[in-house]
């Protein structure tokens with residue numbers, strides 16, 4: 001392994017035990033739909049192995065014919081040099097054809113299988129509950145989809161088949177040489193075990209060192225990933241040099257470890273060369289002495305037989321070496337497939353359950369009730385974020401949540417969409433516990449405008465359509481108009497087809513919010529969750545956003561996480577949250593007159609700030 005960062009650099013190898021193997025083989029179910037080409041590939045592999053194994057024997061006959069030992073040839077073969085050469089050529093041609101179709105079939109199987117695994121895995125990923133994502137890094141999850149899948153790509157078709165082929169070659173090779181000369185075979189096989197043992201020990205140290213190199217490389221990649229994600233902070237803190245030296249140090253460690261591994265690799269290569277040639281010379285030396293004996297001696301070996309013996313020996317050696325490498329590959333693929341299966345075995349959220357034929361689609365009016373809701377984040381079980389939250393919002397009412405930062409406002413709102421399971425209490429929508437509702441249907445009736453709008457890379461049209469895929473053009477334009485977004489969209493030469501996001505133009509915070517509002521208007525949900533941006537917009541933009549929000553909130557139950565006074569005045573009720581509890585509630589008028597109240601103080605503070 002070098003430092004080029006090969007696929008699957010972070011895949012642990014697992015021991016090849018029967019259980020591991022059986023577990024890993026579960027991934028084979030993805031190959032099943034393609035069993036016909038898979039079996040065709042296997043058969044072709046068998047044919048090409050057979051044709052390979054025939055070649056040394058034919059070469060041996062060629063030499064025997066040249067040495068006038070025609071009697072050693074079976075009756076069905078031509079007895080001339082040209083005749084045998086033609087047969088050899090035919091075999092090579094067949095071998096070429098077999099190999100072409102073998103690769104053709106196996107590639108189909110492996111490409112389709114990998115596509116299916118990736119699709120299934122992705123489908124699984126997007127339906128997993130939020131805590132799953134909070135416990136893992138994005139890079140780790142994407143590497144499941146990319147490197148782990150790539151790692152098993154060839155294994156479950158080519159490598160596994162090749163593994164079987166090598167074993168076949170090994171067995172057939174030994175059988176052939178035994179038949180050729182059992183004396184020489186026993187001599188040859190006696191030299192084998194010590195070589196294999198040495199190669200095995202060598203290989204193990206190399207693998208350990210390569211693993212170290214991979215680990216070091218993975219660590220340096222983390223540095224790059226983090227820096228790129230937070231490039232704004234890197235620049236703001238002028239820590240470019242610091243990051244460069246951190247990365248440089250990581251690279252140096254990688255190089256050190258790679259160089260150490262390369263010494264072993266070099267040693268291994270020279271060992272193999274010496275061992276292989278040494279072994280062959282040894283067998284040649286012994287074999288030549290048998291060839292030298294007079295034909296009457298039972299130990300006599302025809303020249304051609306010695307040639308095919310040596311060739312078979314080479315085949316055997318190559319397959320033993322190949323087996324070691326493939327063993328390692330299969331091990332790491334088992335590791336990769338285990339990690340993929342781990343994700344596939346996770347429990348999805350119960351989304352997208354098809355409705356039973358006789359059930360009516362869920363209708364939501366928007367009556368919301370929280371009763372003694374308690375909550376701890378699954379990733380921070382020791383911190384009770386919501387201690388006891390109870391309130392009731394009638395359909396169509398507008399309620400604002402206010403309170404200091406970290407009080408639990410966003411958490412309250414997120415729980416309505418069942419992004420996390422409750423730790424206690426109940427949430428009811430239209431009098432029904434949300435746990436009893438179909439999750440997809442429930443979420444379809446809730447619209448959100450988050451604090452920070454994330455636009456997907458694509459056109460403005462696609463981004464608005466996210467609210468209701470397939471909506472007609474007129475509805476998109478209407479939603480954009482009502483969200484006060486139409487004006488700026490029209491000002492772009494490409495209008496709705498303007499590409500935004502990472503590779504497109506960058507919209508301002510206010511513009512992005514208005515797109516999010518248009519999205520929500522298009523969705524037309526019964527319940528609306530608004531998380532006001534904390535970052536201030538300029539007053540013109542602020543006015544446009546506010547108007548759009550007012551338009552959006554009409555005739556819907558709305559919960560607003562409010563950061564500004566202007567929003568708060570218009571709502572029906574204000575809930576003041578502090579430390580995971582509702583500490584005050586009432587209208588703006590009522591609460592602002594309680595001088596000792598938290599709300600009045602927050603108001604004062606904001607007034608002073610502005």
Ligand SMILES: Nc1ncnc2c1ncn2[C@@H]1O[C@H](COP(=O)(O)OP(=O)(O)OP(=O)(O)O)[C@@H](O)[C@H]1O
Pocket residue numbers: 134377379380385403404405406407408409410411412
């Ligand atoms: N995904 C999460 N995992 C673990 N803890 C979280 C998570 N999100 C929020 N918290 C914690 O829960 C508490 C409440 O956070 P929440 O975001 O609900 O507050 P908030 O009132 O909305 O604050 P702000 O006004 O600053 O957005 C905080 O202590 C926060 O650290």
